[in-house]
Amino acid sequence: MKWWKHVAALELRKILAYRSDFWVTFLGQILIQILVARAFWQMIYDSQGVTTMKGYTLEMMNLNYLIIPIGTRILTGENIGFLAREVYDGTFTRYLLYPLSVFQYKTITYLTYSMFYVFQLILIYCLFRTFISSSPFMLADVGNLISGVLFFFVAAAVYGMMAILIEMISLWADNIWSLAVMLRFFVSFFGGGFIPLTFLPAWAQETLLWTPFPYLISLPVRTIMGLSNFAEVSKGVLILFIWILFFWGVVKMMLKKGSIDIRVLEYETLPKTLCLFPAFFVL
Amino acid sequence: MKRYLKLYVYFLRFSFSKAMEFRVDFTFKIVMDILYYTVNILFFKVLFLHTPLLAGWTEEQMMIFVSSYILVDAISMTVLSSNLWWLPFHINRGDLDYHLIRPVSPLFFLSLREFSASSFMNLLIAIGIFAYSLLSYSQDISAWNVLLLILLLINGTLIYYCCQMLMILPVFWTQSTKGFMDLFYSMGIAMERPDKIFKGWLRIVFTIFLPFALIASFPVRLFIEAFHWPTFFHLTAVSVSLWIIMLYFWRRGLRTYSSASS
Numbered sequence: 001m002k003w004w005k006h007v008a009a010l011e012l013r014k015i016l017a018y019r020s021d022f023w024v025t026f027l028g029q030i031l032i033q034i035l036v037a038r039a040f041w042q043m044i045y046d047s048q049g050v051t052t053m054k055g056y057t058l059e060m061m062n063l064n065y066l067i068i069p070i071g072t073r074i075l076t077g078e079n080i081g082f083l084a085r086e087v088y089d090g091t092f093t094r095y096l097l098y099p100l101s102v103f104q105y106k107t108i109t110y111l112t113y114s115m116f117y118v119f120q121l122i123l124i125y126c127l128f129r130t131f132i133s134s135s136p137f138m139l140a141d142v143g144n145l146i147s148g149v150l151f152f153f154v155a156a157a158v159y160g161m162m163a164i165l166i167e168m169i170s171l172w173a174d175n176i177w178s179l180a181v182m183l184r185f186f187v188s189f190f191g192g193g194f195i196p197l198t199f200l201p202a203w204a205q206e207t208l209l210w211t212p213f214p215y216l217i218s219l220p221v222r223t224i225m226g227l228s229n230f231a232e233v234s235k236g237v238l239i240l241f242i243w244i245l246f247f248w249g250v251v252k253m254m255l256k257k258g259s260i261d262i263r264v265l266e267y268e269t270l271p272k273t274l275c276l277f278p279a280f281f282v283l
Numbered sequence: 284m285k286r287y288l289k290l291y292v293y294f295l296r297f298s299f300s301k302a303m304e305f306r307v308d309f310t311f312k313i314v315m316d317i318l319y320y321t322v323n324i325l326f327f328k329v330l331f332l333h334t335p336l337l338a339g340w341t342e343e344q345m346m347i348f349v350s351s352y353i354l355v356d357a358i359s360m361t362v363l364s365s366n367l368w369w370l371p372f373h374i375n376r377g378d379l380d381y382h383l384i385r386p387v388s389p390l391f392f393l394s395l396r397e398f399s400a401s402s403f404m405n406l407l408i409a410i411g412i413f414a415y416s417l418l419s420y421s422q423d424i425s426a427w428n429v430l431l432l433i434l435l436l437i438n439g440t441l442i443y444y445c446c447q448m449l450m451i452l453p454v455f456w457t458q459s460t461k462g463f464m465d466l467f468y469s470m471g472i473a474m475e476r477p478d479k480i481f482k483g484w485l486r487i488v489f490t491i492f493l494p495f496a497l498i499a500s501f502p503v504r505l506f507i508e509a510f511h512w513p514t515f516f517h518l519t520a521v522s523v524s525l526w527i528i529m530l531y532f533w534r535r536g537l538r539t540y541s542s543a544s545s
Contacts, residue, residue, distance in 0.1 A: 018459040029469040035485060036472050043480040048334055069469075175308035178315040185315075189322045199329055 003100055004108045011112040030069060030124060037065035054198040060225060061196075067148075067221045068193050070124060073117040074152045075159045075187070075216060077110040080180040082163075084170035107160070114156050118149055141226065148224030151233060154240050155216045159187065161247035162212075168254055192218030212243040287391060295398050302400030312401035316360070320353050320405075320412060323475065338477035343420055344507050345477075350409070350416040351436055352474055352499035357409035358440045359447075361402040366394050367447055371454040371461050380542045390533060394444070428506055435502030438522055442498050443474070445529040452529075455536035474498045494521045 016022060041061045044053070051057055056064065083106060086092040095102040125145060166183055170176045188194055190213035197205055197218045208214050219236045222228045228236075302309050327349055331342045340348065370393055373379045382389040417429060450467035453459075473481075473489050478496035481489050489496040501518050505511065 018457065021453075021457055021459040021461075021463065025463060025466045028463070028466040032466075032469050033472065036476060036480075039480040039482065039485060040476050043338055044330070044334055047336060047338075053333065173307045173311075174305045175311065178308065178311035182311075182315050182318050185318050185322050189325065194322065194326050195329055199333060201332065 004104075007105060007108040008112045008115075011109045012116065015113065015116055026120060030066070033069045034062065034066050038062050041065075054196060055227075056196060056198070060227075063225055064196060064221060066124065066128070067121070067224055068217065070117055070121040071148075071152055071217060071221055071224075072188065072193055074114045074121065074149070075156050076163070076184065077113040077117075077156055077160060078106075079113075080177060080184075081167070082106060082109065083167035084176045084180075087167075087170040103164075106164070110156070110160050114153065118152075121145075121149065144224050144226045147233065148220050151220040151223050151237065154237055155220055158212050158240050158243050158247065159216055161244060161251060162187075165247065165251060165254065168251070187213060187216055190214070191216045192221070212240065215240050215243075287387070290387065291395060294396050298398035299400045309401045312399075313404050316357070316402065316405035317408060319356075320409065323349055323353060324412075338479040340477060340507065343416070344503075346416040347420060347507065348477060348499060348503045349475075350413040351432070351439075351503050354409045354413045355436055355439045355443055355474070355499055357402065357406040358437075359443050361399050361406045363394060363440075363444055363447070364402070365397040365399045367444075367451060368464075369397075370451050371459070371464075374454050374536075374540065375458055375460070377542050379540060383537075383542075389537075390530075394448075424506075432502055432506040435505065435518065436499065438518070439498035439502055442494055442522055442525060445525040446470070446493065446495065448529050449525075449532065452532045452536050455539045470495055474500075476500070478504065490517070491521060494525065497521055 041058060045051070045058050045061075053061075083102075086094075092102070095105065098105065122145070162183060163180065166176055166179045169179060173179075190208055190211065191197075192214065197208065197214055200208070205214075215236045219228060219232065223233055324346070327337070327342075327345050330337060331345070335341070337345055373382070373393065379389070379393075382392050385392060417424065447464075447467055450463040452462065454462040470493060473493070473495035476496075478486075478490065478500035481496060486496075490501075497518055501514060505514060505518075
């Protein structure tokens with residue numbers, strides 16, 4: 001078996017170690033999010049007496065809030081502390097013995113989580129298609145779903161780089177948990193995870209286009225919903241690649257300035273590692 | 284009671300000196316909570332760009348609601364959250380033994396031992412936002428109304444605590460790492476929305492069984508709208524029941540607990 005398969009199998013075992021907890025939490029979270037969002041937006045649409053707001057009907061809004069929690073999980077992959085915990089626990093040095101670099105290892109663990117959440121997204125999608133087939137949830141056809149998921153993978157590469165940057169601060173700071181949570185807040189709010197970006201004032205939407213945020217959540221979700229065309233998706237993916245290069249440069253710079261000099265931090269292997277993202281093959 | 288107060292003062296001293304050892308983390312946590320408050324306020328500000336009323340509340344009334352749940356969150360983060368975060372670890376590792384043999388209530392000790400000094404700074408900010416929202420409210424408000432709101436928000440914090448405990452206590456039986464904490468945090472969104480949005484069976488769920496709507500929304504409704512005795516009784520009855528249920532499961536959990544030595 002190839003090394004990455006071992007790593008992925010190990011991570012999967014960890015994810016499913018407490019199965020009942022895992023599934024109750026997963027289904028509970030999705031259910032709560034969608035029910036509360038539905039009730040909230042229903043009230044807004046009813047009180048306004050409108051059927052469409054900023055290009056979203058109520059059903060589209062529901063679909064949006066159904067995809068967002070799982071999409072965000074695909075994006076954020078592994079839990080906070082995936083690198084920092086190892087630095088603090090001192091287990092970081094084990095990569096000296098491993099026949100692979102820390103970045104290769106972490107990319108596979110990150111991808112395993114993301115892949116597992118893709119499976120969850122497909123599961124939820126199938127459930128809705130089967131049981132709520134009469135609603136405009138059907139808007140999400142299979143082609144859009146596949147494109148959106150691939151888009152999420154490219155977005156996950158950018159988010160992963162941002163997360164690695166934050167996690168690497170653990171080489172100097174005594175705790176990075178708050179920073180990682182801040183990153184999630186930023187991505188959720190400015191990425192359209194809290195509220196569709198079309199609701200923001202025009203100047204804010206234009207400003208955000210200069211940042212990676214709209215391409216991390218909003219655009220992949222809109223792709224799944226069939227709301228974005230090929231040109232928008234291509235442009236979005238291209239912009240994400242530019243951000244990948246930018247963050248890669250910053251990661252390199254941080255490693256050079258790092259206070260420790262551990263052989264395992266082979267940043268030269270990073271581009272090769274990134275090729276593991278399936279979306280890169282597609283492009 | 285005096286003994287418990289004295290003990291709590293020691294907890295405070297210990298927590299502050301510990302927090303000062305990790306100054307970077309201390310600063311990061313303050314910034315993180317400020318960001319959380321900003322995002323929540325911005326969310327409703329953006330919505331009010333498109334609608335004059337939300338659940339029958341104007342923007343200034345909604346800001347009182349937002350500042351109220353921010354205040355509950357800040358109190359909880361300062362006084363309880365750090366402790367409850369570690370509770371599953373104590374249960375799973377058998378560390379609960381040390382707390383069970385002490386001559387104080389283990390629930391008191393485990394729930395209040397760590398006072399989050401960094402969150403305390405945010406509690407001050409949350410109090411500031413809360414005070415600002417009340418002061419900028421254009422309607423007349425009496426001191427009695429403000430006092431009632433504060434008391435009900437403290438009660439809301441207790442409801443929040445009980446709900447969180449009820450999501451953690453299954454750890455006694457499942458031995459999982461966090462219980463249903465992630466689910467609890469997701470449910471927090473129900474606290475951050477006005478209760479009037481919930482209709483039918485969903486209203487029953489969020490006002491009786493998982494009473495997140497009672498944490499901030501009910502108190503603010505009693506404050507903004509005319510005082511409504513049935514709402515007040517509902518709030519009191521659910522709070523008391525939830526406390527009793529939480530204590531029941533805590534005791535059942537302790538009976539199930541197998542210590543490190545067994």
